[in-house]
Amino acid sequence: xxxxxxxxxxxxxxxxxxxxxxxxxxxxxxxxxxxxxxxxxxxxxxxxxxxxxxxxxxxxxxxxxxxxxxxxxxxxxxxxxxxxxxxxxxxxxxxxxxxxxxxxxxxxxxxxxxxxxxxxxxxxxxxxxxxxxxxxxxxxxxxxxxxxxxxxxxxxxxxxxxxxxxxxxxxxxxxxxxxxxxxxxxxxxxxxxxxxxxxxxxxxxxxxxxxxxxxxxxxxxxxxxxxxxxxxxxxxxxxxxxxxxxxxxxxxxxxxxxxxxxxxxxxxxxxxxxxxxxxxxxxxxxxxxxxxxxxxxxxxxxxxxxxxxxxxxxxxxxxxxxxxxxxxxxxxxxxxxxxxxxxxxxxxxxxxxxxxxxxxxxxxxxxxxxxxxxxxxxxxxxxxxxxxxxxxxxxxxxxxxxxxxxxxxxxxxxxxxxxxxxxxxxxxxxxxxxxxxxxxxxxxxxxxxxxxxxxxxxxxxxxxxxxxxxxxxxxxxxxxxxxxxxxxxxxx
Amino acid sequence: xxxxxxxxxxxxxxxxxxxxxxxxxxxxxxxxxxxxxxxxxxxxxxxxxxxxxxxxxxxxxxxxxxxxxxxxxxxxxxxxxxxxxxxxxxxxxxxxxxxxxxxxxxxxxxxxxxxxxxxxxxxxxxxxxxxxxxxxxxxxxxxxxxxxxxxxxxxxxxxxxxxxxxxxxxxxxxxxxxxxxxxxxxx
Numbered sequence: 001x002x003x004x005x006x007x008x009x010x011x012x013x014x015x016x017x018x019x020x021x022x023x024x025x026x027x028x029x030x031x032x033x034x035x036x037x038x039x040x041x042x043x044x045x046x047x048x049x050x051x052x053x054x055x056x057x058x059x060x061x062x063x064x065x066x067x068x069x070x071x072x073x074x075x076x077x078x079x080x081x082x083x084x085x086x087x088x089x090x091x092x093x094x095x096x097x098x099x100x101x102x103x104x105x106x107x108x109x110x111x112x113x114x115x116x117x118x119x120x121x122x123x124x125x126x127x128x129x130x131x132x133x134x135x136x137x138x139x140x141x142x143x144x145x146x147x148x149x150x151x152x153x154x155x156x157x158x159x160x161x162x163x164x165x166x167x168x169x170x171x172x173x174x175x176x177x178x179x180x181x182x183x184x185x186x187x188x189x190x191x192x193x194x195x196x197x198x199x200x201x202x203x204x205x206x207x208x209x210x211x212x213x214x215x216x217x218x219x220x221x222x223x224x225x226x227x228x229x230x231x232x233x234x235x236x237x238x239x240x241x242x243x244x245x246x247x248x249x250x251x252x253x254x255x256x257x258x259x260x261x262x263x264x265x266x267x268x269x270x271x272x273x274x275x276x277x278x279x280x281x282x283x284x285x286x287x288x289x290x291x292x293x294x295x296x297x298x299x300x301x302x303x304x305x306x307x308x309x310x311x312x313x314x315x316x317x318x319x320x321x322x323x324x325x326x327x328x329x330x331x332x333x334x335x336x337x338x339x340x341x342x343x344x345x346x347x348x349x350x351x352x353x354x355x356x357x358x359x360x361x362x363x364x365x366x367x368x369x370x371x372x373x374x375x376x377x378x379x380x381x382x383x384x385x386x387x388x389x390x391x392x393x394x395x396x397x398x399x400x401x402x403x404x405x406x407x408x409x410x411x412x413x414x415x416x417x418x419x420x421x422x423x424x425x426x427x428x429x430x431x432x433x434x435x436x437x438x439x440x441x442x443x444x445x446x447x448x449x450x451x452x453x454x455x456x457x458x459x460x461x462x463x464x465x466x467x468x469x470x471x472x473x474x475x476x477x478x479x480x481x482x483x484x485x486x487x488x489x490x491x492x
Numbered sequence: 493x494x495x496x497x498x499x500x501x502x503x504x505x506x507x508x509x510x511x512x513x514x515x516x517x518x519x520x521x522x523x524x525x526x527x528x529x530x531x532x533x534x535x536x537x538x539x540x541x542x543x544x545x546x547x548x549x550x551x552x553x554x555x556x557x558x559x560x561x562x563x564x565x566x567x568x569x570x571x572x573x574x575x576x577x578x579x580x581x582x583x584x585x586x587x588x589x590x591x592x593x594x595x596x597x598x599x600x601x602x603x604x605x606x607x608x609x610x611x612x613x614x615x616x617x618x619x620x621x622x623x624x625x626x627x628x629x630x631x632x633x634x635x636x637x638x639x640x641x642x643x644x645x646x647x648x649x650x651x652x653x654x655x656x657x658x659x660x661x662x663x664x665x666x667x668x669x670x671x672x673x674x675x676x677x678x679x
Contacts, residue, residue, distance in 0.1 A: 149647035212605035
């Protein structure tokens with residue numbers, strides 16, 4: 001035991017400053033909710049927004065000033081952490097802005113709504129930086145614990161209660177499977193630190209010339225656990241029901257921020273920790289990615305509820321993202337990070353359009369989007385743009401994201417996967433275009449005009465800027481994440 | 493056969509039989525009692541592995557706290573006490589098939605895999621070492637657990653607290669929602 005080192009202590013806590021900032025202010029928001037006779041709508045929301053903005057700035061500041069590992073190698077703040085922390089916090093900000101209307105309609109527990117979002121965001125930020133499997137597991141639990149409650153937030157709504165219950169049960173089972181896989185990995189390698197696991201796996205391979213079956217089984221368990229968190233086919237069964245039943249801002253939060261954090265953890269576990277076992281998992285991931293693209297896109301065609309359609313479409317999107325994982329090099333990691341960024345703005349924007357529409361009409365049915373272009377030209381234009389970005393049409397960010405992912409896969413020799421991706425993109429174009437056609441070429445009478453609230457307009461504008469900016473000027477950003485990916489793979 | 497192996501076999505048999513009763517019993521209260529038995533068996537395994545601290549923690553936390561909470565949840569849930577709930581479903585054959593398949597795969601994997609073992613003697617004073625690790629190497633996960641518990645506490649309150657207007661504002665039949673939410677909160 002070494003003596004207590006004050007300098008090291010400060011360095012450790014400086015690196016974790018964004019998380020601490022978010023946590024302390026989450027407590028403040030929660031305390032504020034208990035003060036006063038009734039929580040005024042918007043008060044907790046405003047505080048939550050400033051909190052997230054503060055955390056965003058703190059994360060950039062820490063990214064500039066501090067660097068490296070902390071807390072005995074359980075936590076790291078590298079370039080990749082900066083990229084994904086900004087993506088997660090961007091998702092949280094858009095969620096908080098688009099929640100203002102939903103929270104205003106809640107009778108009770110308005111402050112707790114934002115408090116739980118912030119606590120969940122703390123878990124996601126920790127997930128992005130965890131380099132040790134126990135820390136990662138507890139961070140995953142923290143991020144989902146708040147989401148379980150938020151999914152069931154509409155009291156008295158049967159669908160919302162069903163969403164919460166399904167999510168908590170399936171989430172619990174998937175966490176157990178992930179933890180079981182971690183236990184097997186520990187049994188085989190004798191460590192839970194990702195860098196040490198990499199060496200131990202290499203040693204196993206060197207001494208036996210292959211991998212024992214238990215290694216494959218551990219990989220399957222860990223992959224299944226991640227599959228549940230990412231709603232990757234065939235582990236996506238919970239997604240449509242939860243997405244449909246949860247309050248729509250929470251659906252957006254679930255489908256974007258929580259997946260971005262899980263993808264960062266995925267990169268750390270599979271590209272670093274299990275890198276030496278790559279030949280054992282590349283085929284598995286390729287198969288899962290193909291399955292996700294096919295199942296997600298084909299099932300999305302027959303949906304009549306827009307939230308369910310977007311749920312299946314996000315199953316397909318995760319499939320596209322994982323196409324980048326077969327490359328296992330800098331290009332693969334870069335493509336995954338860029339796709340996550342593009343997906344953040346496009347998917348978040350699409351869900352915000354759904355929120356704006358259902359706030360005025362109370363409906364989530366695709367049939368009711370008939371003639372939206374006449375009822376609200378602005379909303380229809382936004383929605384069409386986000387759907388086109390999800391399809392991957394230039395000049396949106398979605399096009400470049402798909403291009404990078406497919407390029408990485410072709411370079412890695414997975415041409416068949418790219419062909420599957422291109423064919424399923426055509427299917428995706430069909431159901432996205434069906435919605436756009438309904439909005440612009442209505443059949444029959446259209447109802448009254450729809451107005452979009454100020455806060456939602458702001459969120460829509462931010463998402464649009466993201467979708468177009470990263471689609472037209474990706475250069476500096478791609479260079480930056482490529483650098484982050486290089487540092488991740490170099491083990492710095 | 494040496495006494496340790498014998499004790500291990502006896503404990504393993506106890507755990508397996510008790511666990512089978514947990515999932516097959518038609519009365520959920522009996523399931524909870526058998527779960528306590530199985531958890532005791534696991535504590536026994538920890539003793540055999542010379543990890544007395546873990547054994548004590550297992551008894552205190554799992555047997556003492558979690559099982560009792562489960563029994564409270566069972567007794568406080570009105571619909572279970574009524575005897576109206578079904579405890580079985582049609583998925584038994586499928587579940588059996590999947591579990592047996594997984595068992596075969598796992599047994600095969602373990603059979604084929606050389607499991608690395610450590611030649612080092614068990615640590616004496618493990619509790620003290622564990623405490624030191626929690627405050628040095630593993631201080632971060634240790635602290636996150638407290639944030640996790642806080643989140644769970646707030647979440648349980650939000651879910652369980654009765655909403656005075658929920659009954660009137662319900663968009664569809666909400667008659668059975670409070671009971672379900674209470675169940676979840678306690679479990």
